[in-house]
Amino acid sequence: MKNCSEDELQVSCLSDNVCFALYTATNALVRAYRPLLEECDLTYPQYLVMQALWLNNGASLTALSQATRLDPGTLTPIVKRLEGKGLLSRSVDVKDERKKVIEATRAGVELKHQALALKEVLLNKVTLTESDISSLRDMCLTLTEDLTRN
Structure with a gap:
């Protein structure tokens, strides 16, 4: 699905x-999650915090900041x-x-099963195998680790 110009031999494609x-891929994933998360009244960053x-x-x-990789200034609101x-x-x-301790309430815990079922809905939309997805996740985590290492 390349959208390259005729000059693609001279210039690489995006x-x-x-x-x-x-x-x-990230934008597509977040857009795919959005309508599903609306059923739970959550945004994607809120979903990450709850997870x-x-x-x-x-x-x-x-x-929570370390787990979600959201900086405290973004996480607090x-x-x-x-x-x-x-x-x-x-x-x-x-x-x-x-320090503050942050805990899921009963309602937050009850939301878990509904929200985690969203993963299955999304998995049914893709052609990647579980092995492909696992490899992709591992590569993304390795890339993140490599690029954030001091």
Whole structure:
């Protein structure tokens, strides 16, 4: 599905760039998730935060930031919106009063099964095998690790 000009022998196509392929795939994935997440009244970043809590309930803002790779300045308003929806709560850490503990509420935990079923809906839309998807995920994680290493 290349959209290259007649001069493609002289100039590489955008689709030849891994950054372009990752960018367009990410946009397509987020667009595919959007209507499904609307059923759960979640945005994609909110979904990432809830997934992180489902895996590690009672996390600090720092731990959520590391898990979701969202910086704290971006994460804080997302957490506040989710708290406003009654899906999580923030409380003071009993071990360190300077820290907040973020926990999924009962409603947040109940949303887990509905939201995680969305993954199956999306998997049914793609022709990639589970092995392909696993390899793609691993390569993306390796690329992220390589590019963020100090």
